[in-house]
Amino acid sequence: MNGTRASLDQIKAIADGVKAPLSEKIDTLLCPPATLLYVATALCDDSPLAIGAQDCHQQVSGAHTGDISAEMIADCFGTHVIVGHSERRRNHAESDMLVRAKAQAAHDAGLIAIICIGETAYERNSGQTLDVLKRELIGSIPDGSSAQTTVVAYEPVWAIGTGVVPTQENVEEAHAFIRAELIQRFGKEGANMRILYGGSVSGANARDLLEVPHVNGVLVGGQSLKAADFLAIYAAFERQFA
Incomplete structure (x- = not known):
């Protein structure tokens, strides 16, 4: 929020900074508040920068005052939507079942669903990390999901906005587990689904995170509010494609 x-000046600066040759090799997405969604898509019409939304309702339409459907996002030319973000799960008590329904609504509207999963500090400290990831993967991802329609974002809740970043070993363990679970359930599609890491990502640590096996990109939080910070993370991908 x-x-x-x-903020449109910052969005325009990001759009201007996302350019070839790197933009031809990676996908870059910004998810502004819903109030800026339509204007942002128009502003980025000539840029490789994609625009998405931060959440959607699970229904196509109806008496859901204040909510936004996946169809409304698509109607504003958005291409992606984040569902199941830890803040939605925590602050709005969103269950895996609800997240799955939202992801399915995104798929039905032709959007790419970015499905967030991750453990709390208590769950990690009590050795439940992999159990939590397994439960949320099973419960939150719709049947029939594919690499073209679905991205998984691992965001350890205890690292979001805290400046604390898990060790590379922690990230590698989580991402390898997620990959194995996706392959077991979706086969080749699971092998090709992108898995993002999210949690206090910055220009200073992005390159190291991107070197971890099965980290296919990053989900950026506070560092997306200013173009300079966001583009520093964007530039971190240059090493992968040098």
Whole structure:
């Protein structure tokens, strides 16, 4: 819940910074507040930068005052939507079942669903990390999901906005587990689904994170509010494609 019309300058600066040759090798996405969604898509019409939304309702339409459907996002030319973010799960008590329904609604509207999973500090400290990831993977991803429609984002809740980043070993263990679970359930599609890491990502640590096996990209939080910070993370991908 950050950003007003004054933020459009930052969005435009990000759009201008996402350019060839790197933009031809990676996908770059910004998910502004819903109030800026339509204007942002128009602003980025000539840029490789994709625009998505931060959440959607599971129904196509109806008496759901204040909610936004996946169809509305698509109607604003959005291409992606984040579902199951830890803040939605925590602050709005969203269950795996609800997250799955939202992801299915995204698929039905032709959007790519970015499905977030991750453990809390208590769950990690009590040795439940992999059990939590397995439960949320099973419960949150719709049957029939594919690499073209679905991205999984691992965001350890205890690392979000805290400046604390898991060790590379922690990230590698989680991402390898997620990959194995996706392959077991979806076969070749699971092998090709992108798995993002999210949690205090910055220009300073992005390159190291991207070197971890099965980390196919990053889900950026606070560092997406300013173009300079976001583009520093974007530039971290250059090493992979040098």
